[in-house]
Structure formats: structure tokens, C-alpha cells
Amino acid sequence: MKIKVLGAANEVGRSGFLVNSDNTNLLLDYGVMFARKRTDPPSYPLHVKPKEIDAAVITHAHLDHSGCIPSLFNGGNTNVYSTPPTIDLSVLLIEDMLKIEKNKHDFDYRHVNNMIRNSKEIGYRQPVNVGDIKFELRSSGHVIGGSTVIVEAKGKRLFYTGDINLRGSRMLPPADLDIGDIDLLITESTYSQSQQTPRAESEKGLLEFASEVMDRKGVLFIPSFSVERSQEIACVLKNANFKYPVIMDGMALKVNDIMFRYPEYLKNVNIFSDAVNGATLIRDHSDRKRAISEPCVVISPAGMLVGGNAVYYMQNLASSDKNGVAMVSYQGEGTPGKKLLETGKISLKGKDMNVKATVKRFEFSGHADRDSLFEMIKNIKGNPKILTVHGDRESCTKFSEEIQQKFGFDSHAPKLGEEITI
Secondary structure, X not given: OEEEEOOOOOOOOOOEEEEEEOOEEEEEEEOOEOOOOOOXXXXXXXXXXXXXXXXXXXXXXXXXXXXXXXXXHOOOOOXXXXXXXXXXXXXXXHHHHHHHOOOOOOOOHHHHHHHHHOEEEOOOOOOEEEOXXXXXXXXXXXXXXXXXXXXXXXXXXXXXOOOOOOOOOOOOOOOOOOOOEOOEEEEEOOEOOOOOOOHHHHHHHHHHHHHHHHHOOOEXXXXXXXXXXXXXXXXXXXXXXXXXXXXXXXXXXXXXXXXXXXXXXXXXXXXHHHHHHOOEEOOOHHHHHHHOOOOEEEEEOOOOOOOOOHHHHHHHHOOOOOOEEEEOOOOOOOOHHHHHHHHOEEEEOOEEEEXXXXXXXXXXXXXXXXXXXXXXXXXXXXXXXXEEEOOOHHHHHXXXXXXXXXXXXXXEOOOOOOXXXX
């Protein structure tokens, strides 16, 4: 079995791995990486010839894993396997990307429609045979429908984590790591060099901040990823019996609708439905204006303040010190959210503006942190080679070195285009 690294090598973004056995080619993820400057084009994984791909797997809907899948229908045709929620959410996010980034991509809505027609919905632990290769998905604990992948061929077994969360969340169970002996592990390294704040501590801090802002008759804005993070924050507030209105806006509402279709993928659908049904859902601009006329918490994309209704809320809330902004999502380099945390400023209508609202950051990551990743590797069976990917250069290389030192496994951070044989 041969594996070629197409993306996510010493970087977070454009994940893609090509698995080959004899004449069968299986693609694990095929995502995009957005440019730091909005004027620059996005980056894709290394090119594959669509006609040579026998099947593709999407581990989960986030665009850095799913966003380039439509390009497989640019002169080609292949089956795309994932869980039902992943297909629906991927289509939602990809179509939104195409709407925002007009003419920046090598594919369009026609290719997305072909992707939908060729999608094959599979459940967890459901074996699929494609030529010489057999694979199955396991729950990853990262987002609804999110998966890890076990691939088997020629008596060898590969385990690809995609994005993984070993501790789960209020809505999702932890990752399923009952995977047996493996010969190769491809693991994310996003937070391999950092410990995350315990979730209970993050929740307590967020609730205290929300109460402070309500006490001074302000509005707390929580810019949040539309898939999972927005819903998780709503669940945290509901669980605490938060007494003030909770507003949900933007694409998070469409995600809510998709999540309601798949209750079997949630840890407890009642926790989710209570949170969403207890919130005020914004349907038009007059709702939006009315909502922030009184103390409330607003949960709305974009999580990094790149577009979306976040711009409207920041324009209307940033200039008053009675308001607050709680940053609960990952902030990529060069994004408005990162700039706000580092400088206390945002750019509105082309001009930098000091934010008078109180800004605080809280960790609510859906990724495994350092302790969790080491725990996962400690419990792995077999004597696998290990590839550390999906992290910045330091996270991937240091994590790889530490794995060798702690466990004695043959581990390294692969370069883009590198091929590994097991």
C-alpha cells in the first residue's frame, strides 16, 4: 500500500492523501486552504487526475477537508463516500464558498451537483470495498458526522484521524478508538504543542463574562463557526439556565436544520433541541436590528470575523464599552479575528477602528490537545509508522520527534508530495 501526501504537510489546510494498492486509488479528503489576503487565490492539494481516482472519502465537512472535492468532477467521475450529515454540510459550506469567492475556484455549482449525484452515504463501522481496498469510518468526536478512516489492503492497515476529539463535547460522544492493530497512522498535530484549557473552566469563564456584559446592559457577541461551535455555545448557555435572550444568526441556522435531520449522530438530541428551540433565530435584517436593542447574547458566523453577519454586529457593537466580544473559534493567521486579539482593532469600511467593547478569548476547540494525542498514541496497537500532519511546521516536526522519543515508533513529519510505502 502506497500513500502520497497531497496536502496538510507542515500546514493546517488543504488536507489530502492518496492511497494506492495495485490498480486502486482511494482519496482521503481533498480540501482547500484560504489565502491570507482576500485578493489572493486559495491553495489546493497537489493535483490528481480525476479519471484515476476510484473513490474519495470526506472525513468531515470543514472546507480544509472537503472544499476541493468538486474538482474531481472536472473531467472525471468518482464515488464520494461519507456519513449523511457530512455530505449535507459539505455541500452547504462549498456552495457558500463559491458564492463568496466568485470565480476564484477551478470548479462551480455544476461540479457540486455532480458531487451530490455521486455521493454514497455510509454509516460508522460499515465496511466498503473499492477494488483492492477496503475501508470503514469511525466517529471522530470533532463535528456531527465527523469520521476517522481505517483503510485495509494487502494485509496492511492504515488509520487516518482527520480531525479528532477524544473527549467529545456536550453534543458529541468522544472518538471511537477501537481500531485494532495498524501499520500506519496519519495523525493531526494541530494542538500537539499546547494544552487546552479544561472545558469546564472555559465554560465557567464564558458564563461569567456573559453575566458581566448583561449586568452593564450590553450585548455579548460570540462570532462562531457555523458547524458545531455555534450549537455547542448555545448548549453551554442553555445548560447554565442563562436568563437573557440567546440569538442565533447566519449560516448556523441552516446547520441547525441539517443537524435536526440526523439525531442519531448526536450524544443526546434533547440537549441540542432544547438549546436551539430556546434561542431566538434571526430570519431577516429587521430581526437583527431589534435583537441588539436590548441585553442579549448573539451567536453568529463568521468565527474569524471574515464576512458573514459578524461584520454587521461588529459595526454596531464595537464602539461601546458596555458590550463584549467572546472569541471562541480558532483564529487563522491574517484574519480579522486574529488582528482583533493581537491589536484590539478591526477594519471597517477600509479603516482601522479601536474596539471599545471588551474582548476576551475562550478555548472551545474541537481538536485533541497534546495530552489527548499522546494518550491516543500510547494506546495504539501494532508497531506503526506515524505521519504527523495538519499542524504548523513546529507542531508537526516536534510532535514527530516526541513520538519517537516517548514510544519508539518510526515517526516523521512528511513533506508535500512525499510517498510512503507499507
